[in-house]
Amino acid sequence: MGLRPFFRKREKEKALSNLERLGIGDLQYRCYRALSGGQQQRVLLARALCATDKMIFLDEPMSGLDPEAAESLYGVLSRLNRDDGITVVMISHDPEEALKYASHILHIKKSGKYFFGAKAVRQLCAGVLCAGRRRRWRSLNNWASI
Numbered sequence: 001m002g003l004r005p006f007f008r009k010r011e012k013e014k015a016l017s018n019l020e021r022l023g024i025g026d027l028q029y030r031c032y033r034a035l036s037g038g039q040q041q042r043v044l045l046a047r048a049l050c051a052t053d054k055m056i057f058l059d060e061p062m063s064g065l066d067p068e069a070a071e072s073l074y075g076v077l078s079r080l081n082r083d084d085g086i087t088v089v090m091i092s093h094d095p096e097e098a099l100k101y102a103s104h105i106l107h108i109k110k111s112g113k114y115f116f117g118a119k120a121v122r123q124l125c126a127g128v129l130c131a132g133r134r135r136r137w138r139s140l141n142n143w144a145s146i
Contacts, residue, residue, distance in 0.1 A: 018046035038069030055087040
């Protein structure tokens with residue numbers, strides 16, 4: 001393997017393909033520092049996709065993005081998951097957005113209590129409709145309400 005100062009043709013094609021897939025092919029010759037926050041996030045995502053085609057891990061990818069850019073990036077991540085079968089594992093401090101886009105949620109509280117499961121179950125148990133069942137839910141899953 002060794003140190004290679006240049007990329008192979010196959011690697012360049014994959015990078016360009018990922019830029020196009022994320023709708024930023026026109027940015028390929030622009031300086032990274034001159035891009036907006038949303039564009040920078042997409043470039044970093046395209047870079048991550050060059051290394052994998054099965055799973056990506058993201059740590060607060062929406063931090064620092066305006067609502068429109070965050071919404072757009074959530075859409076991109078949803079398409080990658082739905083259309084390309086890429087598993088997206090993401091850390092977020094915005095539970096409302098996570099519940100809106102994720103198929104499964106792992107919620108960890110400072111107290112050490114947690115919830116893991118499908119978002120539909122989590123949404124049901126977070127609402128008033130599940131108030132009568134909460135005691136049973138807590139005992140089964142060591143979960144306290146938000």
